[in-house]
Amino acid sequence: MQIKMNDQAIEIFSGACVKDVLRKYSRAEWRLVKNDRKAVFDRHGHQVALDGELNGGEEFFIKSVELAKPQP
Amino acid sequence: MKHTMRTMIGTRFLPLVLLAVFGLLSCASLPPAPVPADTRIVIFHSNDVHGKIYNYAKVAAIIAAERKSGADVFYFCAGDNFIGNPVIDQYVPPGEPILELLNRLGLDLLCLGNHEFDFGLENLKQFAARARFPLVAANIQAPPGSFPQLRPSVLLETKGGVKIAVFGLIQIEAGSGLPSTHPDKVKGLVFSEPLAKAREFRSLRAGNHVLIGLTHLGYEDDQRLAQQMPELDVIIGGHSHTRVDPAENVNGVLVAQAGSDNKFLGRVELLVSGGRVVEKKGELIELNGPMAENAEVKDMIASFNCNPAFAKVIVTAPLAIAGKEALGSLMTDAMCRVHGLDIAFQNGGGIRLNRLPQQITIKDIYTLDPFGNQIVEIAMTPAEIRGLIKNSFEKGGNIDLQVSGISYVVRTNAARQIKEIRLSAADGAPLDENRQFKVGISSYVASVYDFAHQDPGRSLQSTTADALIRFLESGVDLSMYRDIQRAFWEKTTEYPRP
Numbered sequence: 207m208q209i210k211m212n213d214q215a216i217e218i219f220s221g222a223c224v225k226d227v228l229r230k231y232s233r234a235e236w237r238l239v240k241n242d243r244k245a246v247f248d249r250h251g252h253q254v255a256l257d258g259e260l261n262g263g264e265e266f267f268i269k270s271v272e273l274a275k276p277q278p
Numbered sequence: 279m280k281h282t283m284r285t286m287i288g289t290r291f292l293p294l295v296l297l298a299v300f301g302l303l304s305c306a307s308l309p310p311a312p313v314p315a316d317t318r319i320v321i322f323h324s325n326d327v328h329g330k331i332y333n334y335a336k337v338a339a340i341i342a343a344e345r346k347s348g349a350d351v352f353y354f355c356a357g358d359n360f361i362g363n364p365v366i367d368q369y370v371p372p373g374e375p376i377l378e379l380l381n382r383l384g385l386d387l388l389c390l391g392n393h394e395f396d397f398g399l400e401n402l403k404q405f406a407a408r409a410r411f412p413l414v415a416a417n418i419q420a421p422p423g424s425f426p427q428l429r430p431s432v433l434l435e436t437k438g439g440v441k442i443a444v445f446g447l448i449q450i451e452a453g454s455g456l457p458s459t460h461p462d463k464v465k466g467l468v469f470s471e472p473l474a475k476a477r478e479f480r481s482l483r484a485g486n487h488v489l490i491g492l493t494h495l496g497y498e499d500d501q502r503l504a505q506q507m508p509e510l511d512v513i514i515g516g517h518s519h520t521r522v523d524p525a526e527n528v529n530g531v532l533v534a535q536a537g538s539d540n541k542f543l544g545r546v547e548l549l550v551s552g553g554r555v556v557e558k559k560g561e562l563i564e565l566n567g568p569m570a571e572n573a574e575v576k577d578m579i580a581s582f583n584c585n586p587a588f589a590k591v592i593v594t595a596p597l598a599i600a601g602k603e604a605l606g607s608l609m610t611d612a613m614c615r616v617h618g619l620d621i622a623f624q625n626g627g628g629i630r631l632n633r634l635p636q637q638i639t640i641k642d643i644y645t646l647d648p649f650g651n652q653i654v655e656i657a658m659t660p661a662e663i664r665g666l667i668k669n670s671f672e673k674g675g676n677i678d679l680q681v682s683g684i685s686y687v688v689r690t691n692a693a694r695q696i697k698e699i700r701l702s703a704a705d706g707a708p709l710d711e712n713r714q715f716k717v718g719i720s721s722y723v724a725s726v727y728d729f730a731h732q733d734p735g736r737s738l739q740s741t742t743a744d745a746l747i748r749f750l751e752s753g754v755d756l757s758m759y760r761d762i763q764r765a766f767w768e769k770t771t772e773y774p775r776p
Contacts, residue, residue, distance in 0.1 A: 207452075207734070217734055218724075218725065218734065219654045219656070219721075219724055219734050219735035219736055219737060220451060220453060220734065220735070220736045220737065221451070221458050221652065221654075221736055221737025221738075221739060222721065222724075222725070222737065224519075225725075226721055226724065226725040227725070229722070229725040229726050230725045230726070233726065248497060248498075248518070248520060250497070250501070250526070252497065252520045252521055252522050252523075252526075253520075253521045253537075254518060254519055254520050254521070255326075255519035255521070255537060255538045255539065257328075257362070257519060257538065257539075258518045258519030258520065258538070259392075259449075259458060259496065259517050259518060259519070260496075260518070261449060261451070261452070261495075261496050261498065261499065262452055263498070264496075264498055264518075
């Protein structure tokens with residue numbers, strides 16, 4: 207199945223979860239997310255967990271946790 | 279009110295069953311329901327708990343406090359309670375802690391998720407038989423009489439007479455048409471496309487004051503459902519582990535989901551006035567902080583966390599299995615045998631013990647293999663297998679992948695450049711270069727190692743640790759895991775040509 211991460215199409219095995227796509231996209235980004243310095247958001251702007259399950263066709267974006275917080 | 283609900287769902291279940299079974303046919307022709315007085319309804323919701331029971335004492339306290347406020351309070355779960363916490367997953371019978379906790383918390387309704395099937399259909403039926411709450415999933419068809427606790431929809435009612443119709447939907451994979459679980463776990467059940475099935479429930483709008491979809495589809499499909507079905511008041515979802523805070527208004531439908539792992543409790547509040555929902559909102563309550571806890575539930579959790587099965591000896595080996603080669607051979611043999619694979623690989627970094635004791639417990643297996651990696655099956659040619667081995671060798675400049683089903687030799691020159699990778703079948707013969715093999719690797723290797731393969735692969739919805747436990751429980755002869763080696767590095771003194 208195909209998932210988009212930061213606008214880049216990633217071909218991944220069916221039954222994969224968010225962390226599988228993230229690791230395939232970038233090991234460096236994976237480490238930042240794992241250490242809570244960045245987080246993964248869906249195309250609607252909602253944060254998703256690394257073990258979030260996928261059906262295919264989803265789009266995600268990696269953002270700094272600070273930038274992702276709602277601005278006052 | 280809660281007592282009324284319990285009575286209706288528990289001891290007086292038959293009328294509810296009839297409503298559920300015949301609701302689709304009859305609701306549209308029902309006379310309009312009498313208009314009850316203004317009613318405030320609070321629906322708490324969880325999803326994708328995956329065995330993380332640690333915050334249920336807080337959930338119990340929050341729900342109890344809300345009930346005291348005078349609102350009509352319900353508690354829904356949008357699926358996937360099993361798999362994700364070995365201490366809980368290894369309970370006998372599987373899922374027992376979740377069942378007892380949800381019964382104690384007074385859950386009103388559970389939509390089945392794909393991981394509810396992971397312990398097998400018979401286990402799920404036993405779970406359902408002892409649950410004091412109905413299970414809903416309209417796009418599952420079981421043989422008549424075989425799964426009586428499973429309903430397409432359920433009708434709930436507040437103490438003031440507000441009628442709430444709820445239908446359930448479970449995700450299916452595009453390719454297989456089955457939920458994301460091992461196909462063997464859902465044998466005998468027929469699944470249909472959830473969004474198409476949902477259209478049949480438009481008729482529930484008539485005759486009911488509130489219409490809710492309780493789904494395990496993922497947030498994207500919940501959005502699609504809201505777009506195609508504005509008749510809905512609320513969708514409470516799961517599967518994608520999405521933290522929707524506040525709940526989003528999509529096409530006039532409130533769409534909610536509470537992350538995962540019991541880190542949040544969802545709270546949807548509805549005001550029903552003049553026979554329809556006039557106000558609705560949803561938010562998440564963060565549970566990972568200090569707050570009141572229900573003492574009885576806290577004790578239950580502490581008791582479940584001391585799972586005696588976790589320390590049980592599953593096999594006594596004739597020797598302590600030691601070294602990456604032996605442990606990796608054991609782990610990959612388990613993947614091949616349990617899942618009928620031709621070949622399996624295990625990366626060195628995923629082997630977290632140097633030796634297994636002679637008396638092997640389930641805890642030892644999760645210490646050896648703690649990452650919860652899924653097994654991914656990929657159809658691969660020998661050329662593609664060489665690409666995987668090449669990438670693994672070049673990552674660390676050494677043999678990394680342990681193997682079952684074949685042996686291999688990496689031949690390098692003096693500069694440690696790979697000159698050849700020879701693959702041999704278990705009997706020592708060269709592999710058939712024109713054949714595709716069913717190869718098993720962990721989800722970590724599938725996503726991190728860089729190798730070309732035509733087949734994208736599929737998760738077998740089973741972890742590498744689970745395969746090893748099942749392999750050891752099968753009574754395999756472990757004496758062969760002494761001085762075993764299947765992956766070799768042949769260093770030559772050849773110098774690279776300029």
